[in-house]
Amino acid sequence: MSTEEQRLAPLRDKIDALDAKILDLLSQRAQAAQEVGHVKGGFASPIFRPERERQVVAKLQEINQGPLLPDGIAAIWREVMSACRALEARQTIAYLGPVGTFSEQAAQTYFGQSIAGLPCVSIDEVFKAVEKGAAQFGVVPVENSSEGAISRTLDLLLDAPVQISGEVVLPIRHHLLTKSGSLDGVTTVCAHAQALAQCQQWLSEHAPQLKRQAVSSNAEAARMAAADPTLAAIAGEPAQIAYSLQAVASQIQDDPHNRTRFVVIGNYVCQATGNDQTSLVLSVDNQPGAVHRLLAPLAKHGVSMNRFESRPARKGTWEYHFFIDVAGHADEEKVAKALTELQDTAAFYKKLGSYPRSSI
Ligand SMILES: O=C(O)C(=O)C[C@]1(C(=O)O)C=C[C@@H](O)C=C1
Numbered sequence: 347m348s349t350e351e352q353r354l355a356p357l358r359d360k361i362d363a364l365d366a367k368i369l370d371l372l373s374q375r376a377q378a379a380q381e382v383g384h385v386k387g388g389f390a391s392p393i394f395r396p397e398r399e400r401q402v403v404a405k406l407q408e409i410n411q412g413p414l415l416p417d418g419i420a421a422i423w424r425e426v427m428s429a430c431r432a433l434e435a436r437q438t439i440a441y442l443g444p445v446g447t448f449s450e451q452a453a454q455t456y457f458g459q460s461i462a463g464l465p466c467v468s469i470d471e472v473f474k475a476v477e478k479g480a481a482q483f484g485v486v487p488v489e490n491s492s493e494g495a496i497s498r499t500l501d502l503l504l505d506a507p508v509q510i511s512g513e514v515v516l517p518i519r520h521h522l523l524t525k526s527g528s529l530d531g532v533t534t535v536c537a538h539a540q541a542l543a544q545c546q547q548w549l550s551e552h553a554p555q556l557k558r559q560a561v562s563s564n565a566e567a568a569r570m571a572a573a574d575p576t577l578a579a580i581a582g583e584p585a586q587i588a589y590s591l592q593a594v595a596s597q598i599q600d601d602p603h604n605r606t607r608f609v610v611i612g613n614y615v616c617q618a619t620g621n622d623q624t625s626l627v628l629s630v631d632n633q634p635g636a637v638h639r640l641l642a643p644l645a646k647h648g649v650s651m652n653r654f655e656s657r658p659a660r661k662g663t664w665e666y667h668f669f670i671d672v673a674g675h676a677d678e679e680k681v682a683k684a685l686t687e688l689q690d691t692a693a694f695y696k697k698l699g700s701y702p703r704s705s706i
Contacts, residue, residue: 513608
């Protein structure tokens with residue numbers, strides 16, 4: 347045994363002994379979670395409680411003496427609670443598929459790995475899966491830092507009978523992938539239209555010879571590139587792994603801070619956590635100063651606006667719908683007062699949900 351091995355052996359023995367204790371405690375925790383699940387079953391109440399999961403992590407981060415970092419604690423307990431939640435009842439989570447998409451990564455980032463993933467061919471299908479009860483929750487992209495709002499998601503949120511129960515913000519790292527790891531013989535690069543737009547400068551500078559073909563998702567592009575040596579794909583690491591592709595170039599997005607925000611849709615109304623956001627859709631009659639008057643209650647009651655997005659109204663009597671995110675939970679007094687006055691002023695008003703802010 348080498349000198350290094352001699353010095354590592356007792357430390358590894360110590361780790362093994364500690365791991366055994368941790369496993370015993372985790373097993374006790376899992377049994378307690380199962381009992382929680384039985385209680386919930388008696389009341390037919392929801393298994394997933396995001397506000398409780400935030401509370402669990404926040405308490406541990408508060409008492410943490412190190413050396414684990416807060417993000418490490420959050421990641422560990424996300425998986426601990428994901429596994430415990432699955433013992434209560436495995437949650438089916440719909441997302442824009444196929445496997446390997448950023449939407450799948452967002453679903454796993456939010457719910458952990460212990461979920462039943464339901465890849466859907468379109469954002470519409472994610473909404474349908476949640477509405478018909480085929481999935482408890484859905485994860486859909488709502489805006490990208492480079493390309494702006496995902497209009498289909500906004501249009502579906504307008505009419506769908508679902509709540510926004512959470513949000514996830516993912517850094518988006520696009521890679522140029524092929525089966526061989528080179529561009530020899532490659533004529534076309536495939537990707538979702540958003541990804542092609544987010545990498546257009548890099549493609550023009552480094553691969554202007556490639557034809558650009560938009561497809562339903564980056565993971566679908568990866569699946570195609572895995573089957574056709576004349577194709578390259580722009581996709582993330584999950585798709586690269588899922589379809590055994592090699593990187594020709596990594597992180598080719600034009601904006602190094604490129605990120606996409608996803609919303610979690612479901613029928614669950616989150617309780618306040620102290621770090622929440624409320625999303626709304628509003629419309630006003632087309633009169634001078636109408637939008638200013640519409641938003642006046644927010645300033646009056648000291649409610650901050652985090653986002654304001656206008657969309658042409660595709661039907662009905664109004665010209666625009668305004669998608670607005672405000673800081674705070676709808677149950678907070680100042681937010682509740684502002685929303686009541688907004689509702690009285692607006693020609694159209696829909697509360698999409700109050701939910702915990704993304705921790706990223
Ligand atoms: O406390 C609960 O409601 C539980 O179901 C337990 C638990 C956990 O593992 O701590 C698991 C799932 C919930 O989303 C929240 C917390």
